[in-house]
Amino acid sequence: MTTRPKRPEDRELTLTERARRSQLMEVTVGLVADRGYAGASLAAIAERAGITKAAVLYHFPSKAAVVQAAHEHVLGALVEHVGAAVEAAGADQGPAAYVRSMIGHLREHPRHTRMIIEAMVHGDADHEPADRWRPLGDLxxxxxxxxxxxxxxxxxxxxxxxGGAIDAVVAERLADPDYDTAAAADRIVDLVYASRPA
Structure with a gap:
């Protein structure tokens, strides 16, 4: 009886394996941003990473798995950035920090923005609408x-x-890199804070 070697997901990863997986996620983000979901084939990921397709499959069992990992990586960076800004701002300024840091992070990382959009459109994961609005609602x-x-x-x-206004500002920035998203974020914040109930 032959025993198959343990795959990375079956055990703790070595430093080299973690570095390779990180590289593959970054390569995938770049490919999805440049070519869309369809253009990020396993062969293209392998070529851009400078390894074989078999090596990609050693780390991720499928294209969907590497795209999902890249999507989670991008979302993790966004959540960490926004969370730190909100925490530093305090309760009264939490919504303002959320708006400005969300727009600012996505402005600074347009490839992440494209990755998020492509993964939501082409990914298999279900997206609950409340996952998008509830954190801001709590703030x-x-x-x-x-x-x-x-x-x-x-x-x-x-x-x-x-949230819709943030999405629209980010989409506008993707279409027009000269669009002033910082001013747009300030305007959204003004509208949020000016909309006190009667």
Whole structure:
């Protein structure tokens, strides 16, 4: 009876394996950003990484797996950046920090933005709408002292509207690299803080 060698997902990764997986995720982000989901084939990932397709398959069992890992890597960087900004800002300024850091991070990392969009359109994962608006809704609730008391439905709607505005600003920046996203972020913040209930 032959025993197959343990795959990376079956054990703790070595430093070299972690570095290679990180490289493959970065290569995949670049390919998806440059060529779209369809253009990020296993052969293209291998070629850009300077390794064989078999070596890619050693680390990830399929194209979907490497794309999913790259997507999670990009989302992790975004969440870490936004989370640090929100934490540093305090409760009253949490929504402003969320808007500015979300737009700022995606402005500074347009390839990440394209990766997120492509993975959402072509990926197999289900995306719950509440996963997008609830974190901002919680920040809006925590900032009640400056935003005024609101119903949960009002907070949800404000979070959805604000999230849509962020998405639109980021999309506009992808289409027009000269678009001033910092000014747009400030305007969104002004609208959020000016929309106190009557």
């Amino acid at each position: 809006l609730r925590a900032a009640e002292g400056v935003l005024g008391a609101r119903t949960d439905a009002d907070l949800r709607t404000l979070a959805i509207i604000t």
